[in-house]
Amino acid sequence: MNDETQWLSPREQRSWRAFIRLNQKLTARLGSELQSNAKLSGPDFAILVALTDEPAGRLRFQELAKAIEFEQSRLSHQIGRMIKRGLVAREECAEDGRGAFVTITAQGRETIEAAAPKHVAAVRRLVLDAVSPEEFDTLGDLAERIIKHLDETAP
C-alpha cells in the first residue's frame, strides 16, 4: 500500500474531531429532550413537521422521503411504527394504484404541537445561546456549501 496519505494536520484534526463530536452530542441531547418531553424520536419529529408543513397534512411516500431525505425503506419502516402509535395513517392513492399517502392524525397534530415549542426552546438554549447571530449565519453558510459539495460529489 502506498503511504502517501495526506493525514490531517493537528489543526485540521482538532476541527474535524470537534465537528464530529458536536454532531454526536447534539443529536443525542436533542433526541433525549424530545423523547422525555414528547415521547418522540428525531425521525418522528421530522416526519410530523414535514406533514404539518403541507396544507393537506399528507404526502405521498416519495415526496415525504425526498423532503426529509430518507430512503424508501427507512421511511416505510418508520411509518409502520408511527402508524402503530397512532401518529399517522396510510391512505390509498386513487390516481396511482402502487402509491400511498401518509396522513397526519389528530393525535399526531396534538403531539407535534405540544412538542414543537419545547424543541425550539431546546435548540435556542443548547445552540443559539452559544454563538452570536453572525456566527450562526456563518455556520449556516458553511453547512450549505458543504452540502452542495456533497451533492455534487454524489455517489
Add this chain to the structure above:
Amino acid sequence: MNDETQWLSPREQRSWRAFIRLNQKLTARLGSELQSNAKLSGPDFAILVALTDEPAGRLRFQELAKAIEFEQSRLSHQIGRMIKRGLVAREECAEDGRGAFVTITAQGRETIEAAAPKHVAAVRRLVLDAVSPEEFDTLGDLAERIIKHLDETAP
C-alpha cells in the same frame, strides 16, 4: 399552553436546517464509504482508533467509554459484536475483579490500518475540499464553543 414561543426566524431556521441536514448526510456518506472500503461502521472505526492511540493497544471499558463518549451499555454491546468479528478481545483485569480490558487484535490492527488512509481521503474529498483552511478553523472554533456550552448545560 402559553404561546410565547420564540420561534426561529427564517434566517435562523435556514442555518439550523442546513446544519442538521449536513450532519445527517455526512454521517451517512462517511459511514457508507467506511463500510464498503473496510467493512467497518463509524463506531467500529472510532473504537479501533482509540485503541491504536494507546501504546498497549488496550483500555479499560470505562476509559474507552470516556474517550469516545459512549455510554457503558452501548459500548458493551458494541464490543460484544466486535469480538464476534475478531477485531478486539476482552481481557480480565487483575487489579479489579469487576473490570475488564478491551484489546485490539492483530486482525483489528490490519483492518484499521487499511481503513484509515481511505477514511482520511474521504474526509478531505467530502469536507475539506469544500471550504478554505480559515473557514475550517472557524468551523472548529464554533464547534468547540458549542460543545463547551453543551457540557456546561449538561443534564
Add this chain to the structure above:
DNA sequence: ACATGATAGATGATGTGTCAAGGACCAGGT
C-alpha cells in the same frame, strides 16, 4: 392485447442505540 422495463412501496435480516434492570465485586464503617 401483451411483453418489458421502470416505479411505488413492503418486508425480513442484520447491525446499531437507548433504557431499565441485574450480577459481580469493591470500599468503608460497624
Add this chain to the structure above:
DNA sequence: ACCTGGTCCTTGACACATCATCTATCATGT
C-alpha cells in the same frame, strides 16, 4: 465477619438504519 452503598460491566427489550429482495402497478412499444 458483615452490612451497605457504590462502581464496573452485562443483558434483554425495543426503536432505529441499511441492505437485498419482493410484489403490485404503471407506461411504452409493438
